[in-house]
Amino acid sequence: MSSSEIYDLCTRFLRAYQERDLDMLRQIFTRSEELTVLGTHQDLRFLGWSAFETSLVRQFSAMQDTDIQITDFRSHVFAGAAAACAYATTLYRGRVSGQDIHIQRLRLTLTLEHHDHSWRIVQAHWSIPADGSLLNPRPSTPQPETTASAPGGHGSGTVPAQKAQQQPALAAHGGFPSGAATAFAVYRQLAATVTERLNQGTFDFASDIAPHADEYFIEIADGDPLDLTQMKETFIPVIDAIAAGASFSWSVELEHARYLAPDVALLITSARVSLTLSDGQLDTKRYRITNLLTRNASGAWVFLHQHRTEIPAE
Template sequence: MNSDEIYDLCTLFLHAYQERNLDTLRQMFNRSEELTVLGTHEDLCFLGWSAFETSLARQFSAIEDTDIQMTDFRSHVFAGGAAACAYATTNYRGRVSGQDIHLHGMRLTLTLERHDHFWRVVQAHWSIPADGSLLSPKQLTHQPETTASAPVGHDSGAVCAPQAQQQPALAAHAGFPSGARAAFTVYRKMASTATKRLNQGTFDFASDIAPHADEHFTEIANTVSLDLAQVRETFTPVINAIAVGASFSWSVQLEQARDLTPDITLLITTAQVTLTLSEGQPDTKRYRITNLLTRNSSGAWVFLHQHRTEIPAE
């Protein structure tokens, strides 16, 4: 499966949504309870095809007109063609339940897996800019259930909720696949080590973070696509704050997991980061994150891709 084929598949996915063609979407998605679809805020976490299909049907009944354009498309094929990841920017214009909606700069990640010579979407994640320039999905969340809004899951019914934010014991993950457990152990240790070294003033991105990322790593945060060098820059404000007396904490928790192949795993996690100034209230942010990891040539788990959506404070 080359990049052109993945592009065509993503185009078909958006076209099927635009045309409200549920039959085509049924053929494209892995219709099992292992499917995970993350929307643009914390209430939109659908576990399993049945929950997602119910949401789609509710949305399609309210959508009157829709146009979705895709730009900035990129993809990677892994494990000899057994799994793939695609991400793109999408612009949405539509009329839903009599309301005009325009959402620009939305980010989409799709994770695909080969099943009997056919490709199926096993995970999807949408996010929108967090700068307040777009129509707030939280406002739409509390509208009557007959009202839908933006693409793929602005829905009034939450299927899963964020779990408590603490660094979990590994025994709690006994039910997850072995590859996922091993990959999450790496993730958890990386967060713990980075937290400790940041607070000690000994943090070094090149040794504490970079070795855990593939050379093609891409992160989507607040709908902005970041390469590894740009991710490094995001630690600078934290380092500067700690230098003048602040403290930092970073915890991660595993919500869902799936081994795509023996060497590719998909993790759905929540994370909480807190920066507490020497005099002031803690600044805490929570995220739900799609993580795609692979084993490198030395057998170590490394990140291929992350896509995170901030969970607004209640």
């Protein structure tokens, strides 16, 4: 599958969404119960086509005059062309339940798998840039003109809160594929090691993070998509805070896991990252994260991609 073919499928998806063409979306997405879709806030996470289709019907009933334009697009084919990932930044304009929405940087990750001689979307993740985060404190970005729903989400302009809370969620459970569970064990150990070395003042990005990422690694967090070199800079404020007397913690939990192709794992995780400042003040961020990992030539699990959405702290 070429980059142009991936781009074409991505544009077909966005066109079908803005035209509320459910039949086209049925052809583009896998309709299995292994489909995972993460929306723009914590209640919007769906496991399986039936749950996502119910959400789409509800969204479409409230949408009007939607226009979605791609402003940045990247893609990567892996696993011997058996799977692919696309990253898009989009400009979203529309009306939802009579309210105008304008989001300048609505980010989208799509993971594709080859099914029955055609490509299908097996995972999607929407997010809106936050003002900044503990690991990525960037200048504030343009905010939506209203709190109404963005794609993949139900906001105050669509579904009442009590209905949004009833959406099916990804349930943490056992019985994950053994390889995917092994990949997560590597992830959890990475978090523990980085936590320890940051607090000891011995952290080194080149040895503690870089070996765990593929050369094509992309992270979507609170600003623009980051490659490995750019990601290194996000640790600087944490290192500075620790040097000033703060302590750091990073924990991760597994919500869902599956294989996309041989030696490629999709993990949906939650994470909590905290800084306790010298005066006792606590700064905590919580995220829901899409992770793609693959086994490299030496057999070690490494990250291909991460896309995280901040969720409110408890």
